[in-house]
Amino acid sequence: MKTIQVDQPFAVFSDVHGNLPALEAILADIVRREIACTLCLGDLVGYGPSPNEVALLVRDAGIPTLMGNYDQGIGFETGDCGCVYKTDEQRAEGAVSLDWTQRVASEEVKAYLRTLEDHFVLQTPGGDILAVHGSPRRINEYLFEDRPASAMERMAHEYPYPAILFGHTHVPYARRVGDTVFVNVGSGGRPKDGDWRVCYALVDPARPREGESFVEFVRVPYDYERLLADLATTPLITSFAAPPEVEGG
Numbered sequence: 001m002k003t004i005q006v007d008q009p010f011a012v013f014s015d016v017h018g019n020l021p022a023l024e025a026i027l028a029d030i031v032r033r034e035i036a037c038t039l040c041l042g043d044l045v046g047y048g049p050s051p052n053e054v055a056l057l058v059r060d061a062g063i064p065t066l067m068g069n070y071d072q073g074i075g076f077e078t079g080d081c082g083c084v085y086k087t088d089e090q091r092a093e094g095a096v097s098l099d100w101t102q103r104v105a106s107e108e109v110k111a112y113l114r115t116l117e118d119h120f121v122l123q124t125p126g127g128d129i130l131a132v133h134g135s136p137r138r139i140n141e142y143l144f145e146d147r148p149a150s151a152m153e154r155m156a157h158e159y160p161y162p163a164i165l166f167g168h169t170h171v172p173y174a175r176r177v178g179d180t181v182f183v184n185v186g187s188g189g190r191p192k193d194g195d196w197r198v199c200y201a202l203v204d205p206a207r208p209r210e211g212e213s214f215v216e217f218v219r220v221p222y223d224y225e226r227l228l229a230d231l232a233t234t235p236l237i238t239s240f241a242a243p244p245e246v247e248g249g
Contacts, residue, residue: 002117004064006037006124006205012185013200014041014133014167015068016058018048018101019189019240020230022198023057025222026188035202041167041185042068042116042133045105046081047097047238048189049230055109067116068133068168069140073098074105075113082140093238100235122165124205126214130161134168143182145173156180163208163215165201172199174212181208183215189240196241197221 011030016023030038040063045051051074058065067075069082081098085091105113118139120131135141136159143152143166155164156178163181171193172186186199193199197219207214224243231238 001119001121002064003121003123004039006122008036009202009204010037010039011035011200011202012039012041012131012165013188014185015043015170015187016048016054016189017043017046017070017187018051018054019198019227020048020050020053020057021223021226022189023054025220026198026200027061029218029220030200038063039120039131040065041131041165042066043070043167044068045074045109045113046070046101047093047236049227049234049236051101051105052109055112059112064120065116066120066131066133067113067118067139071113071116072139074101075110075116077102077110084142096235096237122205124208126206126208127162129163129165129205129208130159131165133166135166136164140168142169143184144169145171145175145184149177152177152182165203172201172217174215176212181212181214186217191241194241195219196224196243
C-alpha cells in the first residue's frame with residue numbers, strides 16, 4: 001500500500017494495454033489542462049503493440065502506478081493474465097496477446113512491473129480515497145455498473161471510503177452506493193463502451209462526498225492509424241474500437 005497526499009484536482013487513467021498513441025494523447029491532454037498530479041491504475045501491457053514503450057513512458061514520467069492483472073502476469077511470468085474470456089474469439093486473441101507480450105516485454109520492463117503497488121490510499125481534503133485496479137478484494141475482479149446494489153453495499157461497508165477508484169472493465173461510470181461513490185475511470189487504451197476515444201477521469205478531491213459529480217470523464221481521440229500500423233508489425237489479432245470514419249469504410 002502507498003499513501004499519497006492529493007490536495008488539488010488530479011487525473012486518473014487505467015488499462016492502456018500497450019496503446020502508445022493513446023497514452024501520448026491522454027498525457028498531452030492532461031498537460032494542456034495543467035493538471036499537476038496524475039495516477040495510473042494499472043494494466044500498462046497486453047493486447048497492444050507497444051508494451052515496452054508504454055511502461056517506460058509511464059515510469060519515466062514518474063506517474064504513481066498500480067499493478068494490473070496483466071502487469072502481474074507479465075512481470076512475474078506466470079503464464080496467465082488473470083483475464084476472463086466469454087467467446088472462442090476472445091480466447092484466441094488473449095492467447096496470442098499473452099504469448100507475444102511475454103516474449104517481447106524487456107527484462108527492464110518486467111522488473112518495473114514487479115515493483116508496482118497493489119493499491120493507493122489518497123489522502124484528500126474530502127477524506128481518504130481508495131484506488132485499486134479491479135476491486136478492493138481482487139486485482140482481477142470485474143466491477144461492472146450493473147452489479148446488484150446489495151453486492152456493492154457489502155463492499156462499501158467492508159471498505160468504508162467516500163470514493164473507490166478502479167478500472168479493469170474498460171467501461172467508465174460513477175455510481176453512488178450508500179456513502180461510497182464507485183468510480184470506474186474507463187480505459188486509456190482499449191475502451192469497450194462503444195466510444196473509440198480513450199478515457200480518463202478528472203477527480204476533485206475536495207468533493208468525494210458530493211456524489212458522482214466529483215468526477216469528470218474525459219474522452220480523447222488519438223492517432224488510430226498509427227496504432228494500426230504498429231499492430232501490423234506484430235502477430236497480434238486484437239481488435240481496438242475504430243473511429244466512425246474507419247468503421248464506415
